[in-house]
Amino acid sequence: MDDLLELRQGIDEIDRQIVELFEKRMEISSRVAGYKIQTGKKILDKGREEEKIRALKQMTDDDFNRHGIEELFKQIMSMSRKLQYRLLAEKGVTGRLAFTQVENMGFDHARVVFQGTDGAYSQRAMETFFGEGVSSFHVDTWRDAMVAIQEGMADFAVLPIENSTAGIVSEVYDLLVEFDNYIVGEQIIRIENALMGLKGAELADIRTVYSHPQALMQSSRFLAEHRDWQIMSIRNTAVAAKKVVDEQDKTQAAIAGKHAAKYYGLHILKDSLNDDKSNSTRFIVVTNQKIYRKEAKKVSICFELPHESGSLFNILSHFIYNNLNMTKIESRPLEGRNWEYRFFVDFEGNLSGSSEKNALRGIAEEAINMRILGNY
Numbered sequence: 001m002d003d004l005l006e007l008r009q010g011i012d013e014i015d016r017q018i019v020e021l022f023e024k025r026m027e028i029s030s031r032v033a034g035y036k037i038q039t040g041k042k043i044l045d046k047g048r049e050e051e052k053i054r055a056l057k058q059m060t061d062d063d064f065n066r067h068g069i070e071e072l073f074k075q076i077m078s079m080s081r082k083l084q085y086r087l088l089a090e091k092g093v094t095g096r097l098a099f100t101q102v103e104n105m106g107f108d109h110a111r112v113v114f115q116g117t118d119g120a121y122s123q124r125a126m127e128t129f130f131g132e133g134v135s136s137f138h139v140d141t142w143r144d145a146m147v148a149i150q151e152g153m154a155d156f157a158v159l160p161i162e163n164s165t166a167g168i169v170s171e172v173y174d175l176l177v178e179f180d181n182y183i184v185g186e187q188i189i190r191i192e193n194a195l196m197g198l199k200g201a202e203l204a205d206i207r208t209v210y211s212h213p214q215a216l217m218q219s220s221r222f223l224a225e226h227r228d229w230q231i232m233s234i235r236n237t238a239v240a241a242k243k244v245v246d247e248q249d250k251t252q253a254a255i256a257g258k259h260a261a262k263y264y265g266l267h268i269l270k271d272s273l274n275d276d277k278s279n280s281t282r283f284i285v286v287t288n289q290k291i292y293r294k295e296a297k298k299v300s301i302c303f304e305l306p307h308e309s310g311s312l313f314n315i316l317s318h319f320i321y322n323n324l325n326m327t328k329i330e331s332r333p334l335e336g337r338n339w340e341y342r343f344f345v346d347f348e349g350n351l352s353g354s355s356e357k358n359a360l361r362g363i364a365e366e367a368i369n370m371r372i373l374g375n376y
């Protein structure tokens with residue numbers, strides 16, 4: 001029988017040689033980086049990597065090892081690229097980050113746009129973020145809000161991006177890709193939906209309920225107890241409340257925030273409708289400039305990937321290698337390209353940090369259409 005200690009000594013000796021060779025290889029790789037900096041060549045050379053993997057796999061007759069060699073060298077070349085991105089960032093070749101750090105965002109004298117109408121949750125989020133006295137106006141759709149800041153009619157827009165129960169607001173994600181607007185802040189608001197009707201109306205009078213689809217979804221258990229009601233989707237909870245007031249029909253009710261009941265003088269028929277009592281919505285504050293604050297601690301990016309095995313793993317390895325904490329990942333279908341996706345990733349960090357620059361440099365080169373959506 002083999003002696004375990006002896007076998008392990010054999011492994012230790014081989015590992016020592018692997019480390020020595022790895023370091024030699026990385027040293028050459030750093031010189032390749034120098035060459036690429038001088039000649040403006042891209043770090044990733046896919047053709048060369050594919051050719052290398054093919055040639056290395058041919059060096060063995062063992063099927064099991066052939067797979068192992070492929071995995072091993074993919075990792076080694078990925079490390080070699082990451083070293084090169086780091087050297088590039090150190091030389092100040094950071095690509096088109098083009099974001100400017102600012103001392104003051106001008107939140108104090110801002111003009112802000114939100115979607116919906118008075119009493120909307122977006123208005124609540126805006127007042128919590130900017131203060132009650134903020135100068136503001138409202139528009140009908142999220143797209144209108146994006147247009148208003150793009151054209152400079154407003155300095156900032158407040159848009160819902162994610163609800164703790166219903167998930168992401170996919171249209172706002174898509175608008176972030178479509179417009180050259182950037183996230184500069186976020187605000188989380190507790191969602192406390194209530195059923196509200198006209199003064200004097202009772203629960204037994206209600207025949208029709210209006211609300212936003214998300215609020216309807218969040219109140220699904222309560223609504224299941226009233227199957228005879230007609231449920232009508234409307235674009236905003238506060239618009240639903242306003243409709244009930246405007247139409248003065250005792251059989252109509254709205255599901256909206258309690259602040260909307262107060263605003264429109266409606267009577268609360270049933271409180272705490274949410275299936276999940278901790279229900280909250282995260283709003284983003286968006287502007288038309290590529291700016292971020294020194295204290296900003298979250299970066300949002302998006303990118304597309306080729307439909308190849310391991311491509312997402314490869315991109316995410318940039319976060320691991322640079323010790324960055326990823327806090328969220330989402331995907332949205334790409335228009336006109338069935339079953340291909342755009343990924344949205346949030347990670348903790350500030351655009352001035354070197355780890356952040358290294359990771360972004362690598363992702364920008366290895367993914368398709370990488371965009372920084374903001375640092376806040």
Ligand SMILES: C=C(O[C@@H]1C=C(C(=O)O)C=C[C@H]1O)C(=O)O
Pocket residue numbers: 029032043044045046048049052076077078080081
């Ligand atoms: C070292 C290079 O840069 C990258 C890393 C490679 C490697 O480590 O073998 C191969 C191709 C490039 O993607 C190079 O271009 O040769």
